[in-house]
Amino acid sequence: MARVLLGVSGGIAAYKALELARLATVAGHGVRVVMTEAAGRFVGAASFEGIVGAPVLKSEFEHDPLRGAFPGDPQPQHDPIGHLEVAANCDAYLIAPASANTLAKLASGFADSMLTTSFLACTAPRLVAPAMNDRMYASAATQANLATLKERGIAVIEPDEGRLASRGEFGRGRLPDPVRLLERLEAVLPGGDRPWDGLRVLVTAGGTREPIDPVRFLGNRSSGRMGLALAVAAARRGADVTLIAANVTLQAPAGVRRIDVETSAQLAEVARAQFPSAHVLLMAAAPADFRAAEVASAKLRRYDGLDLHLEPTEDILAGLSAARSEDQTIVGFAAEHGEGGVERAKEKLSRKGADLIVLNDVSDPSIGFESADNAVTLVDSSSETPVPRASKDEIADVILDRVAALREGRQSSQRADTQSSP
Numbered sequence: 376m377a378r379v380l381l382g383v384s385g386g387i388a389a390y391k392a393l394e395l396a397r398l399a400t401v402a403g404h405g406v407r408v409v410m411t412e413a414a415g416r417f418v419g420a421a422s423f424e425g426i427v428g429a430p431v432l433k434s435e436f437e438h439d440p441l442r443g444a445f446p447g448d449p450q451p452q453h454d455p456i457g458h459l460e461v462a463a464n465c466d467a468y469l470i471a472p473a474s475a476n477t478l479a480k481l482a483s484g485f486a487d488s489m490l491t492t493s494f495l496a497c498t499a500p501r502l503v504a505p506a507m508n509d510r511m512y513a514s515a516a517t518q519a520n521l522a523t524l525k526e527r528g529i530a531v532i533e534p535d536e537g538r539l540a541s542r543g544e545f546g547r548g549r550l551p552d553p554v555r556l557l558e559r560l561e562a563v564l565p566g567g568d569r570p571w572d573g574l575r576v577l578v579t580a581g582g583t584r585e586p587i588d589p590v591r592f593l594g595n596r597s598s599g600r601m602g603l604a605l606a607v608a609a610a611r612r613g614a615d616v617t618l619i620a621a622n623v624t625l626q627a628p629a630g631v632r633r634i635d636v637e638t639s640a641q642l643a644e645v646a647r648a649q650f651p652s653a654h655v656l657l658m659a660a661a662p663a664d665f666r667a668a669e670v671a672s673a674k675l676r677r678y679d680g681l682d683l684h685l686e687p688t689e690d691i692l693a694g695l696s697a698a699r700s701e702d703q704t705i706v707g708f709a710a711e712h713g714e715g716g717v718e719r720a721k722e723k724l725s726r727k728g729a730d731l732i733v734l735n736d737v738s739d740p741s742i743g744f745e746s747a748d749n750a751v752t753l754v755d756s757s758s759e760t761p762v763p764r765a766s767k768d769e770i771a772d773v774i775l776d777r778v779a780a781l782r783e784g785r786q787s788s789q790r791a792d793t794q795s796s797p
């Protein structure tokens with residue numbers, strides 16, 4: 376995997392750089408961190424050092440115990456000049472967060488710290504992720520500095536709009552989610568590890584809404600986080616990803632094709648159209664099992680009373696798997712309550728014709744729906760594997776590893792069949 380140099384400057388969003396360092400390390404990259412003096416007022420070097428397993432670099436005059444090497448790489452015999460060595464060894468250099476002050480220095484070519492000297496000396500792809508108050512971001516000086524950096528081929532990861540650190544303030548200036556920062560970083564890494572290059576992956580996410588009248592619906596609590604995490608993880612492996620998003624308010628990852636739907640009938644229709652060209656289907660959405668048999672054309676009034684008749688919706692997963700081809704891999708998700716979940720997941724596996732069921736125990740309110748974490752059991756025809764509580768990003772990677780193993784297993788048995796046939 377790649378050698379990533381992460382520069383952290385002084386802003387409130389520096390805490391997000393810790394998560395970015397963690398995600399990049401979990402993704403298998405060797406990470407070195409460079410901090411400005413001001414960054415040290417917001418987060419501690421010890422946290423970065425614990426996460427990436429290498430000393431943080433702060434001053435160009437300090438001795439680097441690793442002599443500019445990245446974790447996992449051998450150290451040189453000689454003692455090189457620190458800022459030049461890390462800059463020469465990295466595959467990409469990302470400054471996140473990039474403060475207004477640091478952007479001004481980078482645009483002007485300052486070389487007064489480890490961060491600025493190594494940035495100046497770096498010939499690998501360089502990225503900056505500005506994060507600051509919206510007025511600081513919109514200021515003519517900051518915008519001119521960003522324009523200068525862009526002109527010089529430095530990628531600028533635009534900040535998000537939303538709630539800002541200072542109380543009650545909203546605007547553009549938020550550092551994007553670390554998952555998105557890592558995606559942007561990985562997109563510039565040379566010949567990154569893309570084992571799913573050429574694979575088309577269809578992911579469904581979110582929960583459907585079945586209308587009762589023009590303003591009310593039957594819905595569920597699925598946020599779409601698990602589906603989005605799967606889409607991100609598949610795209611990171613190089614897959615061509617289509618996401619069918621049912622009422623998902625979260626932003627889809629860059630590079631993923633997104634189709635929005637509302638009802639289970641719409642989800643079924645879009646999935647039917649997309650499925651034939653997909654190699655892998657990850658059915659993480661929670662489509663409703665029932666819908667109103669009749670939808671009122673005008674808003675129902677309380678004093679008229681309500682006698683709601685429900686009818687079952689289409690079984691989307693079973694319908695798709697009935698039309699599957701040999702080389703398609705189908706993953707279903709089962710939200711089960713309490714004991715007997717594994718047995719019900721096994722029954723679902725065969726009834727729905729899926730290759731893998733990801734079982735979610737929804738009796739624990741601290742995981743699953745709407746939560747950033749999950750704990751699941753992977754159930755396939757020959758095994759059941761509990762995956763302990765972890766972030767949905769980590770769970771997504773475990774699921775994709777299993778999909779890769781299932782596909783590899785099927786391909787090798789197909790090869791064996793071909794060789795043994797006369």
Ligand SMILES: Cc1cc2nc3c(=O)[nH]c(=O)nc-3n(C[C@H](O)[C@H](O)[C@H](O)COP(=O)(O)O)c2cc1C
Binds near residue numbers: 383387475477511
């Ligand atoms: C509480 C606090 C929060 C700050 N947040 C930011 C910020 O989000 N973005 C920014 O550009 N500057 C922010 N600053 C100002 C920088 O810390 C300051 O400009 C510093 O000199 C930046 O140094 P550096 O670019 O060398 O890291 C903040 C300052 C304080 C005191």
